[in-house]
Amino acid sequence: MTTGSPHASAAEAARMRRSRTLEAPPAAVFAVLADPAEHQHTEPTDWVREPHDAAPLTGVGQIFGMHMFHVNAGGDYRMDNRVIAFFQDRVLAWEPGQYNDAGRLDTGGWTWRYDLTPVDGAEAGTAVTLTYDWSAVPEPLRETLGLPPFGPEFLDDSLAALASRVAERGR
Numbered sequence: 001m002t003t004g005s006p007h008a009s010a011a012e013a014a015r016m017r018r019s020r021t022l023e024a025p026p027a028a029v030f031a032v033l034a035d036p037a038e039h040q041h042t043e044p045t046d047w048v049r050e051p052h053d054a055a056p057l058t059g060v061g062q063i064f065g066m067h068m069f070h071v072n073a074g075g076d077y078r079m080d081n082r083v084i085a086f087f088q089d090r091v092l093a094w095e096p097g098q099y100n101d102a103g104r105l106d107t108g109g110w111t112w113r114y115d116l117t118p119v120d121g122a123e124a125g126t127a128v129t130l131t132y133d134w135s136a137v138p139e140p141l142r143e144t145l146g147l148p149p150f151g152p153e154f155l156d157d158s159l160a161a162l163a164s165r166v167a168e169r170g171r
Contacts (some may be wrong), residue, residue: 014135109137117124
């Protein structure tokens with residue numbers, strides 16, 4: 001489901017949500033999401049590359065760096081992501097940013113969030129909702145960056161890539 005109806009609030013209009021049910025328990029899905037080394041396998045392009053530090057994500061406030069690539073960003077670059085929600089096997093969210101010259105992590109105001117809900121018991125499956133939220137990005141920056149940089153099909157494709165990766169790891 002995507003949001004953006006004429007009756008949606010301004011904040012809700014600046015969010016995309018898509019859901020998919022995976023044939024794996026929440027713990028298996030969460031294990032992939034909490035492993036930065038797996039992130040390059042959970043998105044449909046080659047935008048996300050390998051992590052700077054492959055330590056698993058364990059809690060709110062943790063920062064994990066990722067090598068990235070996008071032609072519009074000048075090629076290779078680095079994003080450092082601060083975990084903003086962490087509930088084992090249920091919720092994982094982060095805000096991407098980059099360190100400024102003073103060594104402080106500046107985030108742009110957009111977030112990625114995965115909500116996991118068991119379906120028919122913990123072993124049967126997991127409903128995964130992926131939310132891309134740019135509601136905290138100031139309007140001038142939204143225009144400069146062209147937010148959102150993709151349509152809802154990108155989230156569908158991301159969830160399909162996640163499902164494939166979880167299935168591969170489960171073999």
